[in-house]
Structures are given as C-alpha cells and as structure tokens.
Amino acid sequence: MGAKGFLRSLTDRGQSSSPYAGLDLPDGVILPGNTKARLGVLEDFEKAGFGWLWASDAEGRLIYISESATQSTGREPTEILGRHLTELFETDPDNPDERSDRPFKFQLSARSRIIDLVVRFALGKSKHEAKQTWWSFSAQPILDNAGSFRGYRGIAKDITTEYERKLMDSRLAEYDSLTGLANRHRMSRRLDSLIPAYVAAKRSCAVMMLDLDRFKHVNDTLGHQAGDALLKQVADRLHHVVLDRGEIGRLGGDEFQIILPDTDDRGSLGELAEKIIQVLSQPYPIDGERATIGASVGIAIAPYDGIEREDLVHSADLALYVAKNSGRGQFRFYTHDLKDRAEERRILMEDLREALANDALELHYQPVVRVEDNMVVGFEALMRWEHEERGSVSPGLFIPIAEESNLIIQLGEWALHRACREAANMPRSLTVAVNVSALQFTDPRFPETVADAITQSGLEPERLELELTESVFMGDSESVDQTFKALKELGVRLALDDFGTGYSSLSYLRSAPFDKIKVDKSFVDTCTQKDLNSAKIIAAIIGLSNALNMDVVVEGVEAFDQLGVVKEMGARLIQGWIYSKALAIDAVRERMSSGEFRIEPDGPESYRSDRRTVFRRIGVIHEDHRYAGVLRDLSRTGARVEGLLGVPVGTQLVLDLGSGQLAVCTVIRARDAMIGVEFETPLVNDGAGGLCTRHRVSPYALAAAGMPLEALPAGNYPMQMIKSSDGGQSKPLFVEVKTPGV
Ligand code: C2E
Ligand code: CA
Numbered sequence: 001m002g003a004k005g006f007l008r009s010l011t012d013r014g015q016s017s018s019p020y021a022g023l024d025l026p027d028g029v030i031l032p033g034n035t036k037a038r039l040g041v042l043e044d045f046e047k048a049g050f051g052w053l054w055a056s057d058a059e060g061r062l063i064y065i066s067e068s069a070t071q072s073t074g075r076e077p078t079e080i081l082g083r084h085l086t087e088l089f090e091t092d093p094d095n096p097d098e099r100s101d102r103p104f105k106f107q108l109s110a111r112s113r114i115i116d117l118v119v120r121f122a123l124g125k126s127k128h129e130a131k132q133t134w135w136s137f138s139a140q141p142i143l144d145n146a147g148s149f150r151g152y153r154g155i156a157k158d159i160t161t162e163y164e165r166k167l168m169d170s171r172l173a174e175y176d177s178l179t180g181l182a183n184r185h186r187m188s189r190r191l192d193s194l195i196p197a198y199v200a201a202k203r204s205c206a207v208m209m210l211d212l213d214r215f216k217h218v219n220d221t222l223g224h225q226a227g228d229a230l231l232k233q234v235a236d237r238l239h240h241v242v243l244d245r246g247e248i249g250r251l252g253g254d255e256f257q258i259i260l261p262d263t264d265d266r267g268s269l270g271e272l273a274e275k276i277i278q279v280l281s282q283p284y285p286i287d288g289e290r291a292t293i294g295a296s297v298g299i300a301i302a303p304y305d306g307i308e309r310e311d312l313v314h315s316a317d318l319a320l321y322v323a324k325n326s327g328r329g330q331f332r333f334y335t336h337d338l339k340d341r342a343e344e345r346r347i348l349m350e351d352l353r354e355a356l357a358n359d360a361l362e363l364h365y366q367p368v369v370r371v372e373d374n375m376v377v378g379f380e381a382l383m384r385w386e387h388e389e390r391g392s393v394s395p396g397l398f399i400p401i402a403e404e405s406n407l408i409i410q411l412g413e414w415a416l417h418r419a420c421r422e423a424a425n426m427p428r429s430l431t432v433a434v435n436v437s438a439l440q441f442t443d444p445r446f447p448e449t450v451a452d453a454i455t456q457s458g459l460e461p462e463r464l465e466l467e468l469t470e471s472v473f474m475g476d477s478e479s480v481d482q483t484f485k486a487l488k489e490l491g492v493r494l495a496l497d498d499f500g501t502g503y504s505s506l507s508y509l510r511s512a513p514f515d516k517i518k519v520d521k522s523f524v525d526t527c528t529q530k531d532l533n534s535a536k537i538i539a540a541i542i543g544l545s546n547a548l549n550m551d552v553v554v555e556g557v558e559a560f561d562q563l564g565v566v567k568e569m570g571a572r573l574i575q576g577w578i579y580s581k582a583l584a585i586d587a588v589r590e591r592m593s594s595g596e597f598r599i600e601p602d603g604p605e606s607y608r609s610d611r612r613t614v615f616r617r618i619g620v621i622h623e624d625h626r627y628a629g630v631l632r633d634l635s636r637t638g639a640r641v642e643g644l645l646g647v648p649v650g651t652q653l654v655l656d657l658g659s660g661q662l663a664v665c666t667v668i669r670a671r672d673a674m675i676g677v678e679f680e681t682p683l684v685n686d687g688a689g690g691l692c693t694r695h696r697v698s699p700y701a702l703a704a705a706g707m708p709l710e711a712l713p714a715g716n717y718p719m720q721m722i723k724s725s726d727g728g729q730s731k732p733l734f735v736e737v738k739t740p741g742v
C-alpha cells in the first residue's frame with residue numbers, strides 16, 4: 001500500500017451524502033468528500049517535513065511511513081517497511097523524562113494511545129554511521145467495526161537536536177560544572193538507590209560530610225575567581241585521596257560529600273578523614289598568591305547511624321557541625337549523644353554571652369619560668385569562667401563555642417584590655433601573653449583593638465605578647481601579612497602557640513615575624529617515651545628557634561622526668577604545672593609583693609597519662625551474663641573496670657561500651673573489685689580525643705536476633721539479648737558490687 005492507498009483508507013468512510021451540500025462556501029474549499037484534493041493537502045503536509053505519517057498492522061509491523069522519514073534515516077524503504085516497530089525503534093533507558101520509562105514494546109502491546117513517546121531509531125542512520133536519531137511518536141489504535149485491533153495510525157517527527165540538548169542538560173543537572181563532581185541532586189539520588197539496596201543486602205555504607213574552614217574569607221578577600229580556582233584544586237585533591245573508594249560530590253558552596261560503600265571500619269574511616277583534612281590544609285597557589293584553608297569532616301555509617309538517606313545525611317551533618325565547632329580541622333563520628341551536645345553548646349553560648357556582659361569572667365596568670373634560676377619572667381593570661389550552676393568551665397570547652405560566633409571577638413577584646421591593665425601594675429621585667437583566636441586575628445579592626453588596649457592601660461608594647469596559632473594563616477596571605485606588619489609597628493611581641501601540631505609550620509616561621517615559639521604540650525607528654533621521637537623533636541625546635549633568634553617556651557611540663565628531658569634538650573623557658581598552674585591576679589600580686597618571684601619545681605617523679613581517667617557505666621558480658629561495671633581507665637589497648645569480684649586472670653570478657661561498641665578482651669589483672677583487661681583489637685581514635693571500637697555490632701545481627709531494624713534508635717543499641725545477671729539462665733559466676741558515687 002502506497003501513500004495514496006493509506007490516505008484513502010483514512011478518508012474513504014461515510015462519504016455518500018455530504019452534510020455540506022447546499023452550503024454557500026467560497027471556491028476552492030475542499031470538502032471532506034473531495035478525496036483527491038484532500039490527498040493533495042496531505043501530500044503537501046508530508047513533503048513540508050513538519051511531521052511524518054505512519055501506520056502499522058495488527059501484528060505491529062510498519063506498513064506505511066512518509067517518504068521523507070525514510071530518507072531521513074538514510075535507509076531504503078525496503079529495509080524499513082514490513083519490519084516490526086520494536087525492531088526499528090526503542091525507548092531510551094536514560095531518558096530523563098520519566099513518562100518514557102516504560103519500554104516501547106510494552107506500550108505497543110497494551111494497544112493504547114501513544115502520545116509524544118520518545119524513541120530511538122534502532123537501525124542507526126546508515127550501516128556506516130553510528131549517529132543516533134531520536135523520534136517523537138504519537139498514534140491512535142484503529143479498531144474495526146467488530147472492535148478488534150487493526151493497527152496504529154500515527155505521526156512522528158525527528159527531535160534529535162532537541163532531545164540531545166535535553167540529555168545534555170540533564171547530565172549537567174547532575175554534575176557541578178565548576179569542579180566536575182557530582183552535585184547535590186545526583187548524590188541524593190545515589191544515596192536513595194544505594195542505601196535501601198545495601199540495607200537489603202546487609203551491607204554498610206558510610207557518608208562523609210566535608211566543609212572547608214575559612215573558604216568564605218578567601219572568597220571575600222581574593223575574589224570569586226580565586227575562590228573558584230581553589231574549589232577546583234580541592235576537588236582534585238579529594239580525588240587523589242579518595243581514589244576509587246567512593247563517590248565525591250559538591251553539594252554547593254564549600255560543602256562536599258563522599259559516599260563510601262561497604263565501609264564501616266571506623267579506624268580506616270578516621271584515617272581517611274585525617275588524610276583528607278591534612279591534604280586540604282596545605283596551602284593553595286592561586287595566581288601567585290598563597291591561600292590556606294582547613295577542612296572539617298563528619299561521618300555517619302549506615303545502618304548504624306541511619307537506614308534512610310535523610311537520617312544518615314542528618315547524622316553526618318550533625319557530626320560535621322560538632323567537628324567544626326570543636327576547633328576545626330577535625331573529624332567526628334556520629335554518636336547518638338551529639339544531638340544533646342549541640343543543644344548544650346547553644347545554651348552554654350548564651351550563658352557565656354551573659355557572663356561577659358555581667359563581668360563574670362576572669363583572667364588567671366600562669367608563670368613562665370627561667371629554668372636556670374627558677375625566676376618567673378612572664379605570664380600567660382588564661383581565661384577562667386565560674387559558671388553559676390556548672391562550676392568552673394574550661395576554656396578548652398567555651399573558647400571553641402565562642403568561636404562559633406562573633407562572641408570570640410568581644411571575648412578577645414575583653415581579655416586584651418584586662419590583661420594589659422593588670423600587667424601594667426606588675427614589675428616592668430615581666431611580660432604578659434594573651435591568646436588570640438584566629439577569627440579575632442582576621443578581624444580587620446584587630447590591630448586597632450591592640451593599639452587601644454596598650455594606650456588605655458599605659459603598658460609598654462614590648463611587654464605584651466600575642467599568642468597566635470597556625471590557624472591565623474588560613475585565609476589569604478596578603479591581609480595576614482598586613483596584620484602582622486601593623487602589629488609589629490605597634491611594637492608588641494608575637495608568639496607562635498601550639499607549635500608542631502599544625503601541618504606546615506616551617507614555612508610559616510620563614511614568612512612571619514615571630515619572637516617566640518611555644519612547643520606544644522603533646523611533645524612533652526611523650527618526651528620520656530624512648531620509642532617516640534618527641535624528645536628529638538623538642539631538641540630540633542629549640543635548635544631551630546635559636547638559629548632564627550627566637551625564644552622558646554616548652555609548655556605542659558608536669559613531672560620531674562619530663563623536666564629532666566626538656567632541660568637536656570636545651571629548654572631555657574618552661575611553663576607547666578611543675579612550676580605553677582595559672583594563678584588568680586590576687587595570688588600573683590601577693591607572691592610578687594616580696595619583690596622577687598621565684599618558684600621551685602614541684603610535682604610527681606614521673607608522668608603517666610596515656611590512660612585517660614574515665615568514670616562511665618558499662619556492661620561486662622561473660623558467657624550469657626551481663627554485669628554492670630564502671631570504666632575507670634581506657635587506653636587503646638586495654639581498660640580498668642570496677643565492679644566485679646572473683647574474676648580469674650585469663651577470663652575472656654566482652655565490654656559493652658555503648659552504642660553497639662563491643663570489645664572482646666582478656667583479664668590480665670584482678671584485684672578486689674577492679675580488673676585490668678587487654679583488648680583483642682585495639683581501639684581507634686574517635687576524632688574527639690577519645691577512643692572507639694573499630695567496628696560496632698551490626699543492627700543486622702540484632703535484627704537477626706529478633707529486633708526489627710526500623711525499631712532501633714539510631715546509633716543506640718545495647719546488647720539487650722544478653723540478660724542481666726539476675727535474669728540469666730545459668731548461675732552467674734562473678735559477684736557484682738555496687739560502686740558508690742558513679
Ligand atoms: P593554650 O593557649 O595552649 O594554653 C595552655 C593550656 O595548657 C592552659 O589550659 C594551661 O592551663 C594548660 N597547661 C599549662 N601547663 C600545663 C601542664 O603542665 N599540664 C597540663 N595538663 N596543662 C597545662 P587552659 O587554661 O585550660 O586553656 C585551654 C586553651 O584555651 C588554651 O590553650 C587556649 O587555646 C584557650 N584559651 C584560654 N584563654 C584564652 C583566651 O583568653 N583567648 C583565647 N582565644 N583562647 C584562650
Ligand atoms: Ca596559649
């Protein structure tokens with residue numbers, strides 16, 4: 001059947017008596033009965049190329065198609081006609097339009113109306129050319145008088161150009177055009193499909209949220225182009241670290257996400273996070289400038305911390321929030337108590353604001369002592385806060401909270417004024433050091449604040465020392481350099497605090513005008529351990545600062561064995577509890593009233609603190625009994641637990657440390673109700689200065705034991721299947737004793 005035959009078949013029905021007979025119509029009007037003229041119109045339409053006509057038979061074979069359509073395929077009509085529509089055309093599985101999801105085959109067999117269905121011409125443009133052509137199909141099923149299907153009559157057109165553009169757009173919509181990383185949309189879709197599949201397969205999947213510290217500052221000072229260049233370098237560095245372990249996305253701004261399938265080992269996740277933070281914290285060369293930023297990471301793991309995308313991402317977000325607020329450059333695992341902690345920090349911030357307004361803060365002064373003659377040569381001013389209900393709150397806790405907002409700038413200003421005023425009343429041989437937060441340092445008004453504090457107090461500028469940490473080098477180098485210059489012009493002294501804990505200390509020393517270096521306490525903590533390099537590092541730092549003509553203060557010396565080592569390494573100035581803790585201003589005045597301030601070292605013979613002192617209720621599981629114990633000490637390799645009598649050395653136990661953390665261990669010491677245990681697998685760093693187990697009991701295991709997965713509160717699953725000692729099946733072997741005061 002040719003075109004004419006086909007068209008006639010469309011138009012041949014019911015033409016006997018025209019309803020138009022006798023109407024007064026202009027010449028040339030084509031009435032429905034005028035088949036010949038109508039065919040002419042249709043033929044003109046076909047030639048015009050706006051669209052093509054086609055027809056299929058009841059078996060789905062193509063029995064007619066406009067000639068121009070055949071021409072556009074580059075095929076002979078004989079190659080096309082008579083073949084099944086499903087051989088000729090197929091739907092695109094990647095079609096971004098969800099309506100076209102159902103396969104063409106399915107649509108045809110349903111014999112329903114087809115509207116604007118996108119199909120690919122499956123034979124290709126020609127035998128030699130691979131270019132794809134895309135058609136849009138619409139068709140009406142034709143039924144005979146008996147109601148049986150006779151085939152389709154339809155139209156079609158080539159939409160290749162538009163469709164390919166649409167595909168491109170949707171691809172663009174999945175990737176971030178700046179960095180080429182997956183965008184938020186794609187990452188969400190990935191998680192939506194991954195997590196249920198992983199939960200079904202009882203596999204784990206970790207999500208890392210990553211946020212750049214101080215990126216905004218680079219953007220503001222070096223401009224958006226520099227910011228863009230930096231983000232690209234961040235993406236490159238992330239690729240280098242993550243490799244094929246996971247998929248990296250940029251969620252927007254300076255926020256990144258990494259999906260790490262089949263990962264639940266918190267040891268290796270922590271190491272990866274640390275590596276990411278370290279790599280991203282190296283300076284970035286941008287247009288001849290140097291910019292430095294930092295990064296914080298929050299980690300959540302499915303199924304432990306959530307089995308839905310929203311929950312898991314929210315958990316990772318919360319962990320990130322806490323990481324950022326604990327001083328930046330850190331990582332955190334999600335734990336179920338983070339939520340409470342976030343709320344607690346909010347309250348503490350309000351209280352702190354109030355304390356500052358009500359003048360409820362104080363500065364205490366820790367002496368810096370010259371080893372040679374035990375003379376105090378200066379002080380470090382340390383902030384003290386006596387909270388009405390909580391008692392004294394450590395600056396280690398409240399300073400990072402203040403750093404979450406501009407409050408730190410006001411706090412810092414207050415400390416500067418107070419320290420200068422109080423120092424002005426001390427003997428002129430003494431210096432006073434004030435800590436300056438990085439946020440405060442990058443505030444453009446900072447040099448002015450320092451100048452005000454000096455003039456208002458009348459303190460000689462060279463008696464004021466500002467303690468800065470390496471984090472002040474975050475941001476762009478130019479404004480950092482300017483601030484340094486302004487401060488030097490004022491005549492104040494600058495000290496680099498916590499030296500050795502950052503990443504690229506040496507390059508900073510070369511470029512910034514420091515007068516003093518403070519060796520971080522962490523080196524002193526371990527300087528008596530022969531297997532570590534700490535003592536050598538201390539010696540190297542002292543040698544280096546001598547060469548650069550800088551003073552060195554060694555911080556955190558508590559015991560005589562440490563004092564011995566650091567003296568031997570060449571330390572001349574020491575600040576540590578072995579001489580004195582920080583003293584209230586009245587105590588300082590009293591000690592100085594005698595004219596001379598000399599302190600004899602006093603403290604323990606040897607330093608011992610690898611073990612953290614903790615008092616926490618835990619579960620101790622032995623066979624099918626669960627006992628209540630109190631954790632007294634925890635280190636990577638072991639713990640001390642109080643509360644069980646009669647446990648023989650060599651007994652295998654499992655400590656339930658909470659949140660699904662079970663540690664298999666062996667009793668190596670037992671005395672009264674105190675046992676010492678050694679872990680089978682050492683604990684790992686939890687990013688918060690604490691320790692956690694590498695793995696957690698999988699909720700899958702608990703689900704297998706009858707606890708439905710959904711019913712588990714995120715991150716909180718005590719081993720309830722094991723009965724407490726009073727409800728056990730067999731007789732408990734050990735005696736549980738109550739520990740008072742815990
Ligand atoms: P930092 O600047 O490193 O101060 C030294 C910290 O080490 C002080 O803790 C001090 O009490 C402690 N320390 C000194 N010697 C020893 C020792 O022998 N053993 C032990 N275990 N600790 C010793 P503190 O007062 O709790 O302050 C903690 C941190 O809070 C400070 O670390 C500093 O970063 C911050 N901070 C304190 N006051 C201010 C302030 O006015 N402004 C700012 N921005 N930060 C402050
Ligand atoms: Ca300090």
Ligand code: CA
Pocket residue numbers: 497498518520521555
């Ligand atoms: Ca320090």
